Amino acid sequence: MSVPPARSLSIIGCGFVADLYMRSLEKHPDIAVTQVYDHDPERLAAFCAHWNLRAADSMERFLGNLPKGALVLNLTNPDAHYDITKTCLNAGFHVYCEKPLATEMDQAIELHELAKNEGLMLASAPCSVLGEAAQTLAKAVRDDVAGPIRLVYAELDDGFIPQAPYQDWKSVSGAPWPARDEFAVGCTLEHAGYYLTWLIAMFGSVRRVVAASTEALPDKPMMGTPDFATATLFFESGVTARLTCSIVASHDHRIRLFGDKGVLQVKQSWDNDAPVKYHRRMTLRRRLMEHPIGKRLRLNRETHPKVDRWGAAAMNFALGPAEMLDALNEGRSCRLSADFGLHLTEVTLAMQNAREEGIAQDMSTRCDAVVPMPWAQ
Template sequence: MKTYRKSIAIVGCGFVADYYLKTLPFHPGLKLLGVMDRISDRASNFAHYHGISQIYHSLDELLADPQVEIVLNLTNPSSHYAVSQAALAAGKHVYSEKPLAMEMWQAQELANLATEKGLYLASAPCSLLSETAQTVWKALRENQIGTVRLVYAEMDDGLVHQMPYQKWVSESGIPWPYKDEFEVGCTLEHAGYYVTWLTAFFGPAETVTAFSSCLIPDKQTDVPLDVNAPDFSVACIKFASGVVARLTCSIVAPHDHSLRIIGDRGILGIHDSWYYGAPVYIRRSLNIGRKRLEGVWKQRYPLVRKAPKLGYRGAQQMDFCRGVAEMAEAIAHNRPCRLSTEFSLHNNEIVLAIQNALETGCTYKMTTSFESIEPMSWAK
């Protein structure tokens, strides 16, 4: 395949931006032109730390640069819609941090605008492109556990408000934005890590039956919260393929990022989706006499390839730039992006359906869909 090089610019130099910069060297097809942040000192400090020469002083200045092909939107979630809309209107492709938008009408409008202008629009997370996710997908295509009936996916992170989160800083010294994180809520922040896997594996969702709640309203912060977003949610997702998944998100229950895919001939699972090289296992059961021993035989299923060492420390080992690189390669070779606009829109709708089920519990019928996507070429 021919080499490519696409120019990107970053809007938003907050906590997550360091993770993108740390994994950028793994993708020579991406050329970073410059950065911009509404807080000028933050942009300056970030650029100085990472040796970036170009600092845009406004979003308009960045969008007026004809060399910028892809805008990497790393702003606060409440700004995702406005920044992505402006970038698309200016004729730029957009890769946005999650969620694509805080309201479904906003996400749909962005999708319509991208389609109208013939632009690519995609949203994080890109962990579906990880070695672990691609390995799980390969095992499913090989029918390693027979017909899949049920999935249990967990995204629980413990009592975050009791952790020393005020001491959490990124490599360049940006504090963890705890007020924003608590006000957005763990569902919008984290559900996508497994939602994107499940829709890729099992196709579009038909219905989402969900319940969410804010169990700890004040989070004991030194700055009052303006929004009491759900800190716990649980959803049962029915896919068009017939598979049903239960997804739980919380910043209350003990840390658990496990995935268990239950089939007629075994259980396919991992322990943590935040590690691109997390081992994949299959558990099988045995019948002995009148007893059934569930999952007693555990075997490793080999990764499709070794995950790279990412060169940073933290609660995860994820190649944040891999989704941007996938988009850039798709643009360069005029092919569909695996994290397509329709795929991103559908996943955004699922996550919002869970988030918005606050205290009521409801069954939500999906309105969006997407065409099936391809696994990575190195995972076939």
Template sequence: MHPFRRRIQVRLAIVGCGFVADYYMTTLVNHPELRVVGIHDRDDARGKAFGVFHGLRLYPSLDALLADPEVEMVLNLTNPSSHYAVSRAVLEAGKHVWSEKPLALDLEEARDLVALAQAKGLAIACAPATMLGEAATAMRKAIGAGRIGRVRLAYAEMEDSMVFREDYRKWRSRSGAPWPAEDEFATGCTLEHAGYYLTWLCAFFGPVAEMTAFAARLFDDKGTGQPPETIANDFSVACLRFRSGVVARLTCGLAAPVDRSLHIVGDEGILSISDGWNTRSPVFLRDRYGRATSRLPKLGKLLAVAERRLPFRQWSGRRLPLEGGEVVTPPYASRIDFARGPAALASAIRAGRAPAIDAAFSLHVTELSLVAQHAERHAMPYRPISSFEPAPVG
């Protein structure tokens, strides 16, 4: 019998105690079935600070962590350049992996991780897990129930404004970790952010058959002193054609004002949310013209007139109910239940069923993100080599 099926709690270890690790610790309270038994960071001072703050055991090395039979799953929260090496070591040690995005910075390395996990009968999956949240679930159910008819188009935005002009050197996590500016700008906003909506779109509409992407570096200087050639593209737009026939456009950038909206356009209506970084962002149903569907018909017309005259867009309409209640999330920017991903993966393994976010799904999203981030490296249109078996919509 698999060890997950014998215990109520799943025992985790965290590798990488930087900025995002505090987001996971903040949201673990939502998932008492998970228990962190220890941590490790290659920066000993950072590991000690994190361990003291959260009252956690600090392993002296990655090897010591991996040798501990108490550890069943590892959360790989290292910087992206370390994802491949750390995840591979974890799999070789016979433990399951939940990785921060992306699986790896190279597609072949990501494929190697998936193949190794499959060969060893282990699970590996990759953040983000916002597609498991209440807003995404409400959207998916509305699509499956035919609330907007046949879906034709999706517009997804992940614009984060000029964060490099903010005072980011003062940003600290709960335990005092600095925001990793150099890593963020070297990795690129598309690899950091595209997955938040690619996971939703793939969950809704299945694998991508073809994509055309464009990317550019608009700002050479991010205030970090990094040479321009080491800074990744800070803008991308990708047009995706799903095997199901749906077409989507996704933009990611560090120039335009903050916009994390998603609009799903069907023959009979439109579904919209304003913030993909909010687990419980309100979901609105509008008519096929984008007008509010209300018991007060004149209200929709008034809002449409106002939208034409004022510099804002309204996405209000009939608000769809969200399941469940409030959950604990970080207080600012990312109102996301970060621990929901590893909790869902652990639950699926314990139950002997396929997880909603599995290795194949994570690999596909990683491939799409890599191509969008580095569009200049690929001939367009690009046809992904990865795929996954889509779950039924509804």
């Protein structure tokens, strides 16, 4: 793989999420943002003025300014992910794409094959799996803290979002929350990956998905997309998990891993510094229960830069791009590989597209285990 001369990246798309990336990149002063492009000139100007960045006035100029082997962050709207990523790969650039990688499986496969044939890295968000909370939980699983894991419950319920004052939500450079995209793409494609990545990293590929989804709120903006999905995931390793996504049920972002000796729990998927707790199982007065006060598990090494809470999240969105740059500089594969991204996309789309008829679908893709971050080994 060719490597650009500096530890740098360029950004396409400067909407709401791009500000979250810039807040995170501020915590990585060794990474330079060389240029930015957006098809909306006013949005591009506002974003670049706020962050003091160089703007490219066209897609052609943007691509022409880059050395072969540069890293591009595709932060465009979801319906543009496929076209923009394909264009960048064809031009010889590595790509880190916001979620979803693509909205159709055949598009995701095409991007995967293109990156493979061109010898380029391709990864997609979310990257919280590289964060401290996820890495601490994964180490607890490897260390057998709770014994063999038999079952996992994971929730990604965001509250009754259509009644939230989302019209007032703006990023620090003035971009509105992309309500149209959020409702049209749906909470499953937008959010299932936050825990799917953790689960796949810990337990390997999903062998089979049994799922159903529905539109519980037919009068919300952008009707027609499921706003509730639930799936039972059967992993090749033998672990079974239940994952639920909605914008209907009260906010609940817990993940619980039930083992022979007790329960591992994290309550906030969008917080890299969320406590990871172990509740040992015990018997009290002939009653079986988990200890109500969990023991917090910690890593004994310095981890990664933390980002202050903004809105509902305290996540470092730059962990994925930074790890890709490390991989490029070290001449190795990145942890969030194209195989990983493709498998994530297949599982997520199976949940999203299950509808009320439901599906029981064997997965056709797989990926290797994700290597722990150096500070979590």
